[in-house]
Amino acid sequence: MTDAPNRSVERGFAIVDELAENGGGRVSELAERLEMPVSTVHDYLRTLVATGYVTREGKEYRTTTRFLEVGHRHRHRLEIYKAVRDQLETVAAETGEHATLLIEEDDQAVILAVEEGPDAINLFAYPGARMPLHVTAPGKAMLAHLPEERVESLLEGELVSVTSRTVTDPDRLREQLETVRERGYAVDEGERIAGMVCVAAPVLDKDDRLRGAICVCGPESRLDESRRAEIGEVVERAANVTQVNLDYV
Amino acid sequence: MTDAPNRSVERGFAIVDELAENGGGRVSELAERLEMPVSTVHDYLRTLVATGYVTREGKEYRTTTRFLEVGHRHRHRLEIYKAVRDQLETVAAETGEHATLLIEEDDQAVILAVEEGPDAINLFAYPGARMPLHVTAPGKAMLAHLPEERVESLLEGELVSVTSRTVTDPDRLREQLETVRERGYAVDEGERIAGMVCVAAPVLDKDDRLRGAICVCGPESRLDESRRAEIGEVVERAANVTQVNLDYV
DNA sequence: AGAAATTTCCGGTAGAGCCGAAACACTTCT
DNA sequence: AGAAGTGTTTCGGCTCTACCGGAAATTTCT
Numbered sequence: 001m002t003d004a005p006n007r008s009v010e011r012g013f014a015i016v017d018e019l020a021e022n023g024g025g026r027v028s029e030l031a032e033r034l035e036m037p038v039s040t041v042h043d044y045l046r047t048l049v050a051t052g053y054v055t056r057e058g059k060e061y062r063t064t065t066r067f068l069e070v071g072h073r074h075r076h077r078l079e080i081y082k083a084v085r086d087q088l089e090t091v092a093a094e095t096g097e098h099a100t101l102l103i104e105e106d107d108q109a110v111i112l113a114v115e116e117g118p119d120a121i122n123l124f125a126y127p128g129a130r131m132p133l134h135v136t137a138p139g140k141a142m143l144a145h146l147p148e149e150r151v152e153s154l155l156e157g158e159l160v161s162v163t164s165r166t167v168t169d170p171d172r173l174r175e176q177l178e179t180v181r182e183r184g185y186a187v188d189e190g191e192r193i194a195g196m197v198c199v200a201a202p203v204l205d206k207d208d209r210l211r212g213a214i215c216v217c218g219p220e221s222r223l224d225e226s227r228r229a230e231i232g233e234v235v236e237r238a239a240n241v242t243q244v245n246l247d248y249v
Numbered sequence: 250m251t252d253a254p255n256r257s258v259e260r261g262f263a264i265v266d267e268l269a270e271n272g273g274g275r276v277s278e279l280a281e282r283l284e285m286p287v288s289t290v291h292d293y294l295r296t297l298v299a300t301g302y303v304t305r306e307g308k309e310y311r312t313t314t315r316f317l318e319v320g321h322r323h324r325h326r327l328e329i330y331k332a333v334r335d336q337l338e339t340v341a342a343e344t345g346e347h348a349t350l351l352i353e354e355d356d357q358a359v360i361l362a363v364e365e366g367p368d369a370i371n372l373f374a375y376p377g378a379r380m381p382l383h384v385t386a387p388g389k390a391m392l393a394h395l396p397e398e399r400v401e402s403l404l405e406g407e408l409v410s411v412t413s414r415t416v417t418d419p420d421r422l423r424e425q426l427e428t429v430r431e432r433g434y435a436v437d438e439g440e441r442i443a444g445m446v447c448v449a450a451p452v453l454d455k456d457d458r459l460r461g462a463i464c465v466c467g468p469e470s471r472l473d474e475s476r477r478a479e480i481g482e483v484v485e486r487a488a489n490v491t492q493v494n495l496d497y498v
Numbered sequence: 499a500g501a502a503a504t505t506t507c508c509g510g511t512a513g514a515g516c517c518g519a520a521a522c523a524c525t526t527c528t
Numbered sequence: 529a530g531a532a533g534t535g536t537t538t539c540g541g542c543t544c545t546a547c548c549g550g551a552a553a554t555t556t557c558t
Contacts (some may be wrong), residue, residue: 003299004300005296006257006292008255008256008258009261010296010299012257012258012262013300014300016319020323023322023326044258046254047254047255047258048258050259051253051262053262063320063323064354064355065323065324065352065359065377067317067377068317068321068361068377069320069375069376069379070320070377071314071316071318071320072320073312074269074311074312074314074316074317076375103314105304105313105314106301106313110314112317126318127317127321128318128319129318
C-alpha cells in the first residue's frame with residue numbers, strides 16, 4: 001500500500017524535492033546528495049526538463065512555475081478556500097496579526113492561505129507549509145473534530161516534539177481536545193515555534209464534517225490571556241460564517 | 250536535447266497533468282484518457298501517492314498541496330518577487346484594476362503574482378498562468394528587452410493567434426517592440442482576451458537585463474486612450490522603483 | 499442477489515532504465 | 529598558453545524493473 005512499484009517516478013520526485021529544498025542544483029551536486037550516478041541524474045534531469053516542471057539555465061537546474069500553477073489550481077478547487085477567503089482578510093485586519101487557513105491532509109496540518117495583518121511577518125507561515133497535527137493550535141482544532149478512530153490511531157503513533165513546550169502525552173492531548181470541543185477554539189503556546197502563540201477555530205460544514213481551521217498567530221508578548229480570548233471569539237465567528245458560506249459557494 | 254530518456258518520469262507527470270487539469274480522477278478514467286492499461290496507471294498512482302504529491306480519497310486521486318509548497322518556495326527565491334511585491338499592491342490600489350507580475354520562462358510569459366484592485370475580477374489571471382510572449386502587453390514589454398537573437402528566432406517560429414486581434418505579423422511585432430523601447434511601456438487591446446486591455450512595463454536590473462514585467466489589465470470600456478497613458482506612467486514608475494529595489498534585496 | 503464495472507493483485511517477460519567509461523566542455527591553476 | 533582539474537554529456541550493453549495480461553477482489557448498479 002505505501003511502497004512504490006515504480007522506482008523511476010520515485011527518483012524523479014526525489015530530484016524535484018532536492019531542487020525545491022535548495023532552490024536549484026547541478027548534476028554532480030544532486031548526484032552526490034542523492035547517491036546516484038551522475039549520468040543517471042543527468043538522464044532524469046533531461047526528462048524533467050522535457051515535462052516542463054524543471055528548467056535549466058546554463059548548468060543550473062531549477063523547478064519551474066508549473067508547480068505554482070498546479071498548486072493554485074488545486075487550491076481554487078477547494079470549496080473551503082473560496083468560502084473562507086474574505087473572512088481571512090477580515091480576521092487579519094481585526095486582529096492585526098497573521099491569519100492563516102489550514103486543512104488536514106494525510107494526517108498533517110497544511111497551510112492553504114496566509115493573510116498578513118498590518119504588523120507581523122512570519123517566516124514559518126507560507127502556503128504549503130506542513131506540520132504534525134498535535135503540535136499546533138489549528139492542528140488540535142482539527143483533531144478535535146476528526147473521527148474518533150483516526151484520532152486514536154494518531155495518538156497511539158509517534159508524537160514528535162518540536163519545541164520544549166510541545167505536548168506529547170496522549171492523555172493530556174485528549175484533555176485538550178475535549179477543551180477545544182467545549183470552548184470552540186484551540187490555543188497553543190509556543191508548542192510549534194518558541195515564543196509564538198496561536199489561536200485557532202475549526203471549520204465544519206453543515207454535516208459537522210471537518211473542513212479546515214482558521215488560525216491567528218502572534219508573539220507571546222502581544223497575546224496575553226485576555227487578548228487570546230478576544231481572538232478566540234474572532235476566529236470562532238469567522239469559522240461560523242464560513243460554515244454558512246460553504247453551502248452557497 | 251528535448252526528448253526524454255526516461256519514460257516512467259514522463260508518464261508520471263502526464264498523470265499529474267491530467268489530475269491537475271480535471272481536479273482529480275480515477276484509475277480507469279485516467280487509463281482511458283492517457284491510453285494506458287489500467288493496471289499500469291494503478292501502479293503509477295500508487296507511486297505518486299507514496300511520493301506525497303498525489304493523495305487519494307476513496308477511489309478519487311488528487312494532487313496535493315505539495316505543489317503549492319514547491320511553487321511558493323520557488324517564487325520566494327526569485328529576487329524580483331520580493332522586489333516588486335509591495336509595488337504591485339500600490340499599483341493595484343492606484344489604478345483600481347488588476348495588477349500582475351510576470352516573468353519570462355521557456356519562451357513564455359508566466360504570471361507570478363496577482364494583486365486585485367478594489368474592482369475587477371479576472372478568471373484568466375492566476376499565479377502560474379502562462380501565455381505566448383507576443384499575444385499580450387507584458388509579453389511584448391519583455392520581448393522588447395530580450396537579446397536580439399532570441400527575439401528573432403521567436404519571431405521566425407510559429408506565432409499563434411488567440412483572439413481576432415492578436416498580432417501575428419513579424420514585421421508589425423518588430424515595430425511594436427520598437428515603440429515599447431521608445432515609449433517605455435506596452436499595450437495590448439484584446440489580443441489575448443477579447444475585451445480586455447493590458448498595459449505593461451518591463452522590469453530591468455542595473456545591467457539592463459530583463460527580469461520581468463508589471464502589468465495592469467482592465468475592460469476596454471474602462472480604459473480609454475488617456476487612461477492607458479496614465480496607467481502606462483504608473484507601471485513605468487513601479488518598474489523603475491523595482492529596478493532600484495533589486496540591488497538592495 | 500446477481501450482474502456489471504472498477505480496482506487491486508500477481509508474475510513472466512520484453513524492453514527500458516541504469517551506469518561505467520570515454521569524450522567533451524569549461525575553469526583554474528602553473 | 530598549456531596543463532591539470534572539475535564537471536557535463538554521450539554512448540551502449542547488461543540487468544533489472546517497469547509493464548501489462550489476466551484473475552481475484554471489491555464496489556456499484558440493476
